[in-house]
Every structure is written in C-alpha cells, then in structure tokens.
Amino acid sequence: MSIDYLDGNALAGPLGEIFAVEVTTAVGTCAGCGAAGPVASLHVYGPEPGLVARCPSCEEVVLRLVRTPDAVWLDMRGAISLRIPMPEPRT
Amino acid sequence: MRRLPWRAAKLTGIRQETATARTLVFTIPGWPGHLAGQHVDVRLTAPDGYSTERSYSVAAPERGDRVELTVELVEDGEVSPYLLEVLEVGDEVEIRGPVGGWFVWRPERATPVLLVGGGSGVVPLMAMIRARRAAGSSAPFRLIYSVREPDQRFYLDELADPQPGLDITYIFTRKTPDGWDRAPGRITAADLDGVSPGTDSYVCGPTGFVEAAADHLIALGHAPDRIRTERFGPTGG
Incomplete structure (x- = not known):
C-alpha cells in the first residue's frame, strides 16, 4: 500500500456527523486478521471519493464512509465488532 | 450528547508564526469546549454553494468560546490560502468540533x-x-x-x-x-x-x-x- 494515508483521527468529524458518541476511541476488531485497536489507529485513505479505513496490521478494509448530498453510506463489513466506551451508570 | 453541528466562527485575531504560518483566533458562540490535542473541521462555502472542508488541530487549551488554530500555507492548497490570505478579522467561516478523543492529553494525568x-x-x-x-x-x-x-x-x-x-x-x-x-x-x-x-x-x-x-x-x-x-x-x- 502507498504511504499516503491519514489515520482514524480523520474519521472523527465525519463519524461525529452521524453518531452521538465519540467513535474514534472505540476499539474495533478486524474481520481480516482479528487485530483489535482504536478506530483512531486505522489507516485512512481519502477523502475522495470516500474515506476508506484499513487495518494497520493486515491492510484489509475495515470501514468505508461515503458522504452524498443527502446521505451517508457507512460500510463496516471489515469490522467484527466495535467496543464503544460508555460512562458507568450512576448508582 | 448530540451530533456535531457546524457553528459560525468569527475571526477575531491573527498572529504571524513564521513566513508561511499564522495562528488564527476564532470566537465561536456556543462552543462546548475541547481537550488539548483535539481538532476541528473548517468548512468554506462559495456563493455558488460549493463547499470544502479541512481538519486543523486546536493550538491552545479550552478558554470560553475562543478557538485558536495554527495554519500553515499549503501551496496549491484550496483552504489554507483562503484562510491565510483572504480571510480578515471580522469574517466568518464554519467550524465543527471538537473532534477526536484519542489524541488528547488530560491535565489530571501525572504520567511523564x-x-x-x-x-x-x-x-x-x-x-x-x-x-x-x-x-x-x-x-x-x-x-x-x-x-x-x-x-x-x-x-x-x-x-x-x-x-x-x-x-x-x-x-x-x-x-x-x-x-x-x-x-x-x-x-x-x-x-x-x-x-x-x-x-x-x-x-x-x-x-x-x-x-x-x-x-x-x-x-x-x-x-x-x-x-x-x-x-x-x-x-x-
């Protein structure tokens, strides 16, 4: 792969447009190799025609995000799961 | 917590850092605050509706509705020449943020x-x-x-x-x-x-x-x- 990439920090704004939680600190697990790490550490290519986030270990596509004038397409087939940190419930 | 809105940001100050970089001080009413290390997205919209955006790191810690960005001129760039050479004090752009929760430092952490x-x-x-x-x-x-x-x-x-x-x-x-x-x-x-x-x-x-x-x-x-x-x-x- 080319070295001309950004990292998952670049997803924070576009994902902030659709999610109410901060997703770049979530831990994703790659469907390609099973590596787990924060979304912020993914290798991100783009922004045109869309953002493509690849696993830093195996370079498989984990997540794709495309913004059209009236919609956002989010393809997460390369992620087995996303673990999103949540505040503990108040007792 | 709500999804991130674009907010009007008025340029209120400029500091020259180097021959090709300036710190731009914006005032953003309703700014929710930020952590050191977070960034913002800046959006410019032309009169014909064409818009484009770039991410910039915030250069200073939270201080009310004040947000400082240091922008380096990128030759042939689309956004930085406008921010550095066209935008004047009193002008507005749109800013969304803060974004990014990973590359941040929190003052309560005492680790080197x-x-x-x-x-x-x-x-x-x-x-x-x-x-x-x-x-x-x-x-x-x-x-x-x-x-x-x-x-x-x-x-x-x-x-x-x-x-x-x-x-x-x-x-x-x-x-x-x-x-x-x-x-x-x-x-x-x-x-x-x-x-x-x-x-x-x-x-x-x-x-x-x-x-x-x-x-x-x-x-x-x-x-x-x-x-x-x-x-x-x-x-x-």
Missing part, C-alpha cells in the same frame, strides 16, 4: 509525557504544553520538535521561555543554526533514546515522520499502546 512533532505537527502538542501550564500540572514533559530549518519553528518565543519540567529538543532536517551539535537529518532512534518506556508518547506530523518516530520508539522498548499518533496526509491544504 513525550511529545514528538514534525513540522506543523507541533500544533496539537503545543495545545498540550499550554494546557499543562494552564492547569499547573507537574507532569514531566519532553518535546522533540523536528523542522527543516530554524526559521520554520512555530511558537519560538513562547517555547524559549523556560517552564519547569518542560524539556525541549529541536531537530533540523536541512539546515541548522550556526554551531549546532547535531548534523542536519531526519529523526533517528538516537534522538529518542533516553526516554523512559513508561512514558505516554504523542507523535504528530506527516505520515512518513510519524511512521519513523513510532517505529524508533517501539524499537527502544516503548509499548505500542502507549504511543498515540496523528498523521497529516498529503491531501491537506
């Missing part, structure tokens, strides 16, 4: 910190240094700041003013000041040696710089999960 910045990658690191001072933190900080030439350093006067517990090393890759010990050249493992592996590291700069610095740190025994990175791509501007 290593900051490694390449070029304008120093901007979010400067926000951390300023946040440390503003909070009266005594966490030991070490900044390693790589630039091509001496006159490309941002925040030179402020960094020359000693702060207890903040150690600064400059690396020059093309030209050094007269009498400088280190020959000009890219960052090496030797530049990062002597930092305890128990340190929290923040590395920010162009992708190649970040890869090199992070690889050196890992080779020196730093745990990958203690190294936080933020890369600037070639598509900025």
